[in-house]
Amino acid sequence: MNIAVCIKQVPDTTELKLDPVTNTLIREGVESVLNPLDDFPLEAALRLRETLGGRVTAVTMGPPQAEDVLRKAVAMGADAAILASDRAFAGSDTWATSLTLARVLEAAGPFDLILCGKQAIDGDTAQVGPGIAAHLDLPQVTYVTALRCRDGALEVARMMDAGTAWLRLRLPAVLTVLKDANEPRLPSLAGRLRSLTFTPRRAALADTGLEPTQAGLEGSPTRVVRIAVPTVRRRQERLEGDAATVAARLVSVLATRPGPTGEA
Ligand SMILES: Cc1cc2nc3c(=O)[nH]c(=O)nc-3n(C[C@H](O)[C@H](O)[C@H](O)COP(=O)(O)OP(=O)(O)OC[C@H]3O[C@@H](n4cnc5c(N)ncnc54)[C@H](O)[C@@H]3O)c2cc1C
Structure with missing residues (x-):
């Protein structure tokens, strides 16, 4: 099975x-x-390769230093890696990111399976996996919590609001894999040594077949108009007295609080 795993380099902080x-x-x-969250699709791909054979290719779009995450993927066991990097990709929104990745995957494939994480901890939109599926016109399953091979077919568990749905897949397909799917391995010593001298393949705008107007900021239909860190304001009041007094006070406090839509 020829598997691609999309992985992203993100800032190592929760305080952006x-x-x-x-x-x-x-x-x-x-x-x-x-x-x-990209360790989990990577681990899922490596386990599928161990069961079915084939190759795992890690793919990232980012600045030249994003090569570091490809090295980690190689250290974990990926066979190949592609770095999509070009100044023309700068400022991409999720549409342009998923379109560019789709074209890179199309040129490097064919892949039987394209795996993504649930979301990136910086951009946080969870749109890129489904976007890749849409641009490649492939079936997709999101929120995958388990993968298994049965009767020569791939089956995946999808987390639902209530319970789990097992789905049998027609390949090629795109999956977004949750952390419930597996326990990612640590890089082996052999993998680490291989990653030190490994050079990923490069993909630039010219390799995607996209026009400059379809990539980067120019190819991004969304604009960040304003961005802010939410301020959390908490007003505390200690309710004291017997149960009836506290309950009555609580009801009157709640009645004056705005609801989720702003109404009192
Ligand atoms: C107008 C605009 C301008 C922007 N400019 C910039 C900018 O200059 N620099 C910048 O860093 N961000 C920029 N962003 C944010 C950028 O669009 C998103 O970070 C990016 O599209 C990925 O979306 P996400 O982080 O929400 O990923 P999600 O959709 O949450 O990621 C889901 C999964 O998709 C895969 N994935 C996501 N991104 C990549 C990637 N790059 N390579 C490989 N796989 C990936 C991973 O498997 C990941 O787990 C901009 C956004 C907008 C709207």
């Missing part, structure tokens, strides 16, 4: 700093790591 003028993340001085 935002540039108030450009409305972009301040990345200077912040260490970068592999998006923690």
